[in-house]
Amino acid sequence: MHAPGHNDLYAAEEVEIGSLAAGGSPRTAGENLAHVETLVASQAQLPPIVVHRPTMRVVDGMHRLLAAKSQGHRTISVRFFDGPEEDAFVLAVRSNIAHGLPLSLADRKQAAERVIASHARWSDRMIASVTGISARTVAEIRKQVKGRPADGAGRIGRDGRVRSTDATEGRRRAHELIVKDPGLSLRQVARAAGISPETVRDVKNRLSRGEDPLPRRRPKELVPRPAGQPARRDGHAGRPAPGPAAAPAAVVERLRADPALRFNENGRDLLRLLNVHTLRAEDWNRLVDSVPPHCTEKVAQLARDCARKWLEFASVVERD
Structure with missing residues (x-):
């Protein structure tokens, strides 16, 4: 099973505008008339719209259809899709995040909720790839909607393979x-x-590294340890870990006042780099949600590379 795309469409043909139907659009606020006017004014040759043949409902291209109507056209170029209505909606969402006037974040989240209900066995990453939100956001939405597959049923990934949940x-x-x-x-x-x-x-x-193949459970968000929680012990002969440290932002602020750093170019570069990491926990969570599905592996690898460089830097600084 794959997410429907433009490879599933027939060749373009001219169709009577009066035979087409609207409805079921992922745009909850309806069409944007200003965008329709922009299309009319452009006088450009617009690509064919996409229509679900069994219902004659427009899947992708309502703005183009309205533009054609306003120009007095009686026909419009159409590429037909023959699949089920659930797949037609997926195609509508996928098309509207790929080109034209993009869907709002609210529309994409609502679309993800509908896709989760209709394609419950699709993985979070697969749904993320067609709705334009992060897999982490899809996972949060999945908890709130019905249509989840039975335990052990597995989910279908973007490569078409079934993997256990x-x-x-x-x-x-x-x-x-x-x-x-x-x-x-x-x-x-x-x-x-x-x-x-x-x-x-x-x-x-x-x-x-000689570790267990099963990782320990991690918190779902990058939140700081609650105040008053007992300090954990580190791995050095049972010695207690250091007590609560000052907030990174406060430490960086104090370093900014140090003339040894402020008054030389390398010191200022270091302060700028350190300042990048003083984001609040909720800001880090917001950054996680902003990573698009097709970039997750690259971003994660870059983050790991940065972390390794900082660890090496810390070791050298402590040795010196």
Whole structure:
């Protein structure tokens, strides 16, 4: 099963405008008349609209249709889609985040809710890829709507493969395969274990560090430790970890007042870099939500690279 796209459409043909129907648009506020006027004024040759043949409902191109009507045209160029209505809605959403007047964030979230209900077995990443929001946001919406697959049913990813919603067994299986044959590629292990290649990479990295292949549960948001919570212990002979540290923003502010940093170019560069990391927890969460589905792996890798560089920097500073 794949998300419907323009490869599922027939060749363009001229269709009577009077035979077409509206309704079911992902735009909750309706069409934007100013955009229609812009299309009319452009005098450009507009691409064909997309129509669901069984219902003759416009899937993509209502602004173009209204522009054609205002110009007095009786026909319009159409590419037909023959799939079920649920898939027609997915195609409408996917088309409206790819070109033309983009859907608002509220429209995309509402569309995701509808897609979750109609395509419950699609993975969060797959739904994110057609609705233009992050997989993390899709996961939050999924908790609030009906239509979730039964436990153990698995979800269908963007590559068309079914993966279990509980990666615990998949991680264990991947661990066994890696130990048995270290030469297997990430994709080979992923296919055999029913998990993603990125999850296999994490298992492999954990194995190389001598850690358990199953990570401990992490908080769902980047929130600070509540005030008054007992300080945890670190791994050095049971020694208590340092007490609550001053807020990063306050520390950076004090460093700004230090002439040894303020009055030389390298010091000012360091202060600027440190200041980037003084965001509040809710700001970090907002940044997580802003990462589009097609960029998640690249952004995550860059973040890890930055973290490694900071760790190396900290080690050198402490040695000196």
